[in-house]
Amino acid sequence: MKLRKILLLLIVVSTVFTACEKDDGVGDVVPLRDAAEVYEEDLIDIETYLETHFYNYEEFQENSPYSLENDEFRIVFDTIAGDNADKTPLKDMVNLKIVPFDGIDYKLYYLNVREGLGKEIHFTDQATLIYEGSSTIDNYVFDSAVNESQFNLLTVGSSSGVVPGFQQALVEFKTSDSFTVDDDGPTSYHNHGIGAVFIPSRLGYFNSTLEGVPNYTPIIFKFNLYKRAILDHDIDGIPxxxxxxxxxxxxxxxxxxxxxxxxxxxxxxxxxxxxxxxxxxxxxxxxxxxxxxxxxxxxxxxxxxxxxxxxxxxxxxxxxxxxxxxxxxxxxxxxxxxx
Known part of the structure; x- marks a missing residue:
């Protein structure tokens, strides 16, 4: 899964990203560009996307936020044009947080469709969720999981984690507060967080090439956050x-x-x-x-x-x-x- 990011401890400390699972859709890296210069380009790209696109908020608003119907809600983005010319742009709906990283304060926009009624998720936890990753250039989907998947949010040594922009967005949401198991086996989660995040490339894959996505490209992740597992990496009793x-x-x-x-x-x-x-x-x-x-x-x-x-x-x-x-x-x- 391309959402995973494998980093050595040395790489984490120096904040230099290196993709290592080529068969997972992350290819060779290219020569590094100036991060500040790339960020300026990324910010224009992201804010242009937010000004020219909307999500299917009317479908969500048909029911109360924490209704059973909205438990199955999936975010869909579309362009504001033609029959959709009167839609509210994402720019008027997203939240903003500043993420300091490697000497630059990055703007991280995230769409909080529903915060969730369950537990807070910590930046060191394991998250269970479904997601879809795409490019801001043409909405090309480079990764997705329609069945629940688990991810450690923190990279430790050679263990897999997630890119910083995704981690920083998830901690703004909460898990489900209940679930039911259907007769045929699948689990249905209720009142969980639903959102999306628009990630500058330095908080994503930066100079690593994704399949179908050029390097130095901002990316988007949509997600439904179901569960958390509190991790204790050294098993010393303290989360x-x-x-x-x-x-x-x-x-x-x-x-x-x-x-x-x-x-x-x-x-x-x-x-x-x-x-x-x-x-x-x-x-x-x-x-x-x-x-x-x-x-x-x-x-x-x-x-x-x-x-x-x-x-x-x-x-x-x-x-x-x-x-x-x-x-x-x-x-x-x-x-x-x-x-």
Missing amino acids: SWMEDIDGNGDVYDDDTNGNFTPDFLDNDDDGDGYFTKDELEYSQYTIIVGDPEPIFADNEFESSRQENNGVITIKTVIITDRDDDGVPDYLDIDTIPES
Whole structure:
């Protein structure tokens, strides 16, 4: 799947993209151009597209946003012309966020058709969704998944992740809040996020060639976001999103014990000789599908959930601070686990 982006840790740190799965539709790279110059061209391309295209909002508005009918809604873009000359352009409907990347503040436009009523998705999570990727040049579809697919949003070492523009858009949406399993097997998700994102090439594939899409081309992803799985990359009990200590959206620059291993890959975050997982407390809840969600304590966070035959098991981590100094035990070298 071309949505996946395989990057080595060194590449992540230096923010130089290199595609490596040619049989996945990503071809050879070409010589690098100046990123600022390319961005200027991309922004003109994207904003022109937003001014001259609309989506099938009238079909969505036929029903209430969170109706069962809209659970199956799919975004379709078309040109504002002829019979569609009076349609509202995307430019009047999209949201904008600024994404700092490699020294440039990129404008990332995204279309929030429906935010979703489920869980927030973190930039380190795994997402389950359907999607379609296309070019802004001619709407050429270079990738799609009509059946639910899973993607890790964060690239770690040689594991696959997604391009930054897609990651940054998904975190603005929420998952479904419920689902039903049809008699013939398929799962129907309800009240999930539905949207699209318009990605400058530097936040996409930049100088890598996609099949049917020239390099340095802005791209679009439409998506329906169904589920999340909270990831704990070092299996230390702390969800990876919580290891972004400074809250800047980058887990690679958080290294509490200064051992040159980011906290989210370090199983002894404070370097006190005790495993992080032993400096935490844990709890577990069991509910039935459709039951109210459990209420967590202020220092308690969901670490995983599993559903089996209508029974949902939710595991949580409890962040303790036994000496009340404002530093969690697992980050406090002066506090050792209780025996």
